[in-house]
Amino acid sequence: MKFVTNSPRDTRNLAKKISKILDEGDVVILEGPLGVGKTTFIKGVVAALGVNEKKVRSPSFTIIKEYSAKKKRVFHIDLYRINRVEELFNVGYEDYLYEPEGITFIEWGERIEGMLSKHIKVEMQFEGENRRSIVFAARGYCKAKLRRIKEIFNNKI
Numbered sequence: 001m002k003f004v005t006n007s008p009r010d011t012r013n014l015a016k017k018i019s020k021i022l023d024e025g026d027v028v029i030l031e032g033p034l035g036v037g038k039t040t041f042i043k044g045v046v047a048a049l050g051v052n053e054k055k056v057r058s059p060s061f062t063i064i065k066e067y068s069a070k071k072k073r074v075f076h077i078d079l080y081r082i083n084r085v086e087e088l089f090n091v092g093y094e095d096y097l098y099e100p101e102g103i104t105f106i107e108w109g110e111r112i113e114g115m116l117s118k119h120i121k122v123e124m125q126f127e128g129e130n131r132r133s134i135v136f137a138a139r140g141y142c143k144a145k146l147r148r149i150k151e152i153f154n155n156k157i
């Protein structure tokens with residue numbers, strides 16, 4: 001399932017639509033080169049969930065940040081500075097992945113994709129100065145969830 005956006009606002013609007021199919025316990029991993037728009041996408045989702053998006057910045061030093069939205073808790077993890085997956089054990093990441101009470105977003109999530117059994121994957125690529133392709137995939141979800149995701153792509157949401 002592939003989208004193309006032509007501006008940061010486009011990407012945020014797409015993220016807003018995606019937010020409608022996210023439930024507590026979902027893990028969303030974001031992949032793509034530096035500066036492609038991973039944080040921009042997360043800002044869109046978080047704003048749609050009722051958090052001031054100005055609070056959303058890559059959690060470079062803390063690795064994990066939490067935003068409490070009106071209805072849901074949102075965790076934002078950035079693995080860019082992680083050298084070895086083992087470092088994650090020191091920050092208690094398993095609380096966010098295995099006992100999730102909120103929605104978890106992981107930038108550079110491909111680094112731990114092998115440890116996940118159920119997740120939504122967002123792959124972003126540069127197509128031009130302000131143009132990005134965004135490909136979605138969902139792994140390990142029930143059919144009902146996949147159907148909801150597909151509805152977005154058929155413009156039903």
Ligand SMILES: Nc1ncnc2c1ncn2[C@@H]1O[C@H](COP(=O)(O)OP(=O)(O)OP(=O)(O)O)[C@@H](O)[C@H]1O
Nearest residue numbers: 005006007008011034035036037038039040130132
């Ligand atoms: N279509 C688009 N979608 C998203 N961002 C865009 C788009 N066009 C231009 N941009 C710009 O690209 C930049 C994306 O930055 P952002 O911090 O979201 O990227 P990132 O993938 O999180 O980077 P990093 O790997 O450093 O964490 C922003 O400056 C944004 O304004």
Ligand SMILES: [Mg+2]
Nearest residue numbers: 038039058107
């Ligand atoms: Mg980022």
